[in-house]
Amino acid sequence: MKKINWLDHIANLLVVILGISIAFYLESYKEEESNRTQERKYIASLIKDLDTDIQALDTLHSINESISEALVTLSNASLGRSYGSDTALMNYMFRIQYNPPFSPQRTTYESLKASGKMDLIGSFELRNDVVDLYEQFYRGTNEFDASLNEHIRDFIRPFNIENVRFSSGQSISPDFLKKNEFRNMIFGYRYLFIAKDNFYVSVKERAEIVKGKLEEYLREE
Template sequence: MKKINWLDHIANLLVVILGISIAFYLESYKETDNNRKQERKYLESLVSDLEADIQYLDTLGFRNEQISSALVKLCDASLGRPYESDTALMNYMFAIQYNPPFTPQRTTYETLKASGKMDLIGSFEIRNEIVDLYEQYYRATGEYDASINQHLRDFIKPYYMKNIKFNSGQSINPDFLFKNEFRNMIFGYRYVFIAKDNFYDEVNSRAESVKKQLEEYIETM
């Protein structure tokens, strides 16, 4: 009977096991490295998107200040307080007719969500901050804009068409200012718009905070 060299068999088995383990390790390392690179790519893209959003919100902030100022002037005028001129009154009326909406950059976020790759972002806290910004704050800006645009469509513009009388190219009959319907309409618009403007400031601060957290997280990768 041939003697079995168990030591040789064990050595070969160990070599096979070691080879398989190394192969698994290398494959796992490669996958982890690819995931890390993808994570960094998505995070850098999100930072770029947030930078564009913040700049856009800053621009909208200036426009919102103009609308808020015009609304205050119209409310004051409806209470009998003096306004600068007929031309200024017309400018106030025209200024409040367009509510520029906030349209955030959502491509990177939607790609992450739709592809199921949100878990690529290793930090649960960072992932939660991103989702909260897009699903809560950004969504709420759309609801504010929709509410104000509905008010414009249903009340402001129809009222203008029926009640505003132009005396000339730069003059209008101000009688409409003192009608109760106009006062209710313009004061309601004013307070909703101020609430929206304040919320936009909060969204801007939130976007800046998330962007800073992402940049700090990327530096640790």
């Protein structure tokens, strides 16, 4: 009976096990490095998107201030206060027909969401911050814009069509400022628009915070 060299068999088995372990380790390391590379690319892209959003919110704030000025002047005029010339009045009436929307850059976020790769962002807290910004704050801007657009569609434009002649710079009815319909319409719009602008300011602040956290996380990687 041939003697079995158990030591040799055990050595060969250990070599096989070691080889398999190394192969698994290398594959795991390769996958981890690939995920880390993807994570850095996604985060860098999110930072770029947020930077664009922050600049857009700055621009919108400047435009919103101009519209808010028109709304304050018109609401005060409905109470009998001075509004300047008829040309200025028509300019204010024309200005309040415009509600500039916020259209955030969502491509990177939606790509992460649709591909199920949100977990690539290793920090649970940071991942939640990103989701909260897009799903809560950015969604809130859409709701404000929708409400204001409805107000413009249902009240502002129909009222202007009936009472204002923009082509000549003269009002069809010189007393339209004194109408209760106008007063209710303009005050309701004023407070809704100012609430929207204030919310936009908070959205910008939130976007800056998330962008800063993403940049810090990227530096630490």
